Amino acid sequence: MLLKGEARAVEYRTKAQAATAQAGISGLERVRQRYEIAASVWTGLAEAEEYRANSARAAMSRVLCA
Numbered sequence: 001m002l003l004k005g006e007a008r009a010v011e012y013r014t015k016a017q018a019a020t021a022q023a024g025i026s027g028l029e030r031v032r033q034r035y036e037i038a039a040s041v042w043t044g045l046a047e048a049e050e051y052r053a054n055s056a057r058a059a060m061s062r063v064l065c066a
Contacts, residue, residue, distance in 0.1 A: 003053045003056055003057065004053075005049040005050070005052045005053030005056065006049070006050070006053040008045075008046075008049045009046045009047075009049035009050045009053065010046075012042045012043070012045045012046035012049060013042070013043070013046045015038075015042040016038075016039045016040075016042035016043045016046060017039075019035045019036075019038040019039035019042060020035070020036075020039040022035045023035035023036045023039060
C-alpha cells in the first residue's frame with residue numbers, strides 16, 4: 001500500500017527528472033539555470049515526502065506491533 005507521501009514523492013521525482021532533461025537541452029544559460037533550480041526544488045520536495053512517508057510507515061508499524 002502506497003502512502004500519499006510516497007505517491008507525491010514519485011510525482012516530484014518525475015518532475016525533477018523532466019526539469020533536468022529540459023536543462024540539458026536548453027540553449028540559453030538563464031533558462032538552463034532556472035530548470036536546474038526547479039529540478040533541485042522538486043528533488044528536495046521528493047526527499048521530504050519520502051522522509052515523512054517513512055516516518056509514518058514506521059509509526060504505523062510500531063502501533064500494529066504493540
